[in-house]
Amino acid sequence: MVTTFLEVEVKFAVDEETSVPDLTTLPGVTRVDEAQVHNLSAIYYDTSDLRLTRAKVTLRRRTGGKDDGWHLKLPGEQGRIELAAELTEPVDGQYRVPDDLLTLIRSIVRNRELVPIGQVDNTRTETLLRGEDGPVAEFCDDRVTAWSLLPGGSSTSWREWELELAGELPGTEEGQDLINSATTVLIGAGARKSKSPSKLVAALGDSVNSAPLPDYLTGHSEDDAAAGVVRALSANRDKLVALDPRVRRDEWDSVHQMRVATRELRSHLQTFDGVLAGERVEWLLAELKELAGVLGLARDAEVVEERFVWLLDNEDSGTVTDEDRGRILAAIRKEYERAHRRVVATLDSERYLQLLEDIDALLAEPPVVTREDSSVEDVMAEHLDAAFKKLLKRHKRAVGNWDNEDLTLHEREEYFHDMRKAAKKLRYAAEAVGSATGMKTGKIYKACKQMQSVLGDFQDSVTSRDKLLAMSQADRRKGNDTFAYGLLYQRERYIGLESLEEYSDAYAKIESAYRKLRK
Incomplete structure (x- = not known):
């Protein structure tokens, strides 16, 4: 069983003789419990080329204290996400990382062996700080001895203070206020903000430089013509890998963001055609398209569920019964859960791991096209021009056919969907060109993003209507009342x-930004 919580803490370096100040002076702290002393020992694991450490992820097996076990810490927006699993017995004389944790770092380590890279022993004096409604923070006075197990590693010792939020405070403004106040008080008592983000980083020290670089970091030098291209693709790659554990844990909006990252990477590879080329590029384009399709099914169900909840919450006619609401939401929730299970199965597949390996291999040895007749900037500008021409063509078709009574509503709406895809393509091209060259594409990127938002809202309503129609037909066959579907359908149409x-204002901004850049 894995437990999960948000870790929000602040660390301080402190001398041996420094005394702990009165912590009841902190806002919201009414008393402190009697201090408890724990002897902790942790072994940290990583690949030989430190893939977890480089991704700001830590994995340890710790004994002693009240939370002994396997601990995995992932980067988060408001702090670090810590996942804990129980200690396990060794298998064939070796401790094995629990599968529930290993799956969350699979996109980073793939099938590579995890080995001990450091040991941290700590005599911890822990004090629980309480407010009127319960615990608000833990204060730890740590005396640490650590060893780097990397080649050329050594041992080191230090003392540090930690203050970690407890209860409901992590991720709140009240919690941040407590962190800020504690920082002032503790620095006033003689502490210093820690230069190291974690005990592991302090333990490894300069020995990290003895570890080999992962292949995806060994690509072209900064002086190479393709260096900007590799940098842009590396950023795409890092997004994709970082989102994997969030999608597995079904964090809010994670499927959407991973789908975007997949499409960005694919679009950038297309934009870099003429700079990079070959069978490997074509293979990646096909595999990324397949992955985006699987993510798209889950994302569409997620969007529809969110819209259904909003529509039903704002339905004030009084004609939609609780039974209607429950049946509609249960059906779309079931569809999302089914789609999400398929996403996770895809992420667990060897095919997906091979895709990640192939991306890394391309970054390590990019198939650069040697061209004497034009520069990288010229090639990229050609792609930007082509993307705008496609957008212009689709704009004219969408606007020109909106009132065409010879076309069905679905056909006319599909033209605007095509326009949205063209805006997305131009946006990704602008981002790629801006990342790989000195061209100032920011205004095009921003204008295209606005168009995507406008047409995204439009397309979401179309997707929602299509789902309402399909669900109403299914319910009609079961003999259920379908009036609620018709009501919600018409509201989505509006x-x-x-x-x-x-739309018109959004298009004008794209055209203006493009014309100014290319004049």
Whole structure:
């Protein structure tokens, strides 16, 4: 069993003779419990080329104290996500990382062996700080002895203080206020903000330089013509890998963000055509398209569920019963859960791991096209021009056919969906060109993002209507009342039309930004 919580803490370096100040002076702290002393010993694991450490992820097996076990710490927006699993017995004389934790770092380590890279022993004096409603923080006075197990590693000792938020405070403004106040008090008592983000980083010290670099970090030098391209693709790669554990844990919006990252990487590879080329590129384009498709099914179900909840929460006619609401939401929730299980199965597959390996291999040895007739900047500019021409063509088709009564509503709406895809393509091209060259593409990127938002709202309403229609037909066959579906369908139709009111302004900004850049 794995437990999960948000870790929000602040660390301080402190001399041996420094005394702990009165912590009841902190806001919200009414008393402190009697201090408890724990003897902790942790072994940290990573690949030989330190893939976890480089990704700011830590994995340890710790004994002693009240939370002994396997601990995995992942980067988060408001702090670090810590996942803990129980200690396990060794297998064939070796401790094995629990599968529930290993799966969350699979995108980083793939099938590589995890080995001990450091040991941290700590005599911890822990004090629980309480407020009127319960614990608000833990204060730890740590005396640490650590060893780097890397080649050329050594041992080191130090003392540090930690203050970690407890209870409901992590991720709140009240918690941040406590962190800020504690920082002032502890520095006033003689502490210093720690230069090291973690005990492991302090333990490894300069010995990290003895570890080999992963292959994806050994690509072209900064002086190479393709260096900007490799940098841009590396950023795409890092996004994709970092989102993997969030998708597995079904964090909010993670499927959407991973789908975006997958499409960005694919679009950038297409934009870099003429700089990079070959069978490996074509293979990656096909595999990324497949991955984006699987993520898209889950994302569409997620969008529809969010819209259904909003529509039902704002439905004020009084004609939608609780039974209707429950049946509609249960059906779409089931569809999302089924789609998410398929996503996780895809992420667990050897095919997906091979895709990640192939991306890394391309970054390590990019198949650069040697061209004497044009520079990288010229090639990239050609792609930007082509993306704008496609957008212009689709804009004219969408606007010109909106009132065409010879076309079905679905056909006319599909033209705007094509326009949205063209705006997305131009946005990704602008981002790629800006990252790989000195061209100032920021205004095009921003204008395309606005268009994506406008047409995204429109397309979401279309997707929602399509799902409402399909669900109503299924319920009709079961003999259920389908009036609620028709009511929600018509409201979605109105919302979609309303979103198109901003279309003309959004297009004008794209055209203006492009013309100014290319004049």
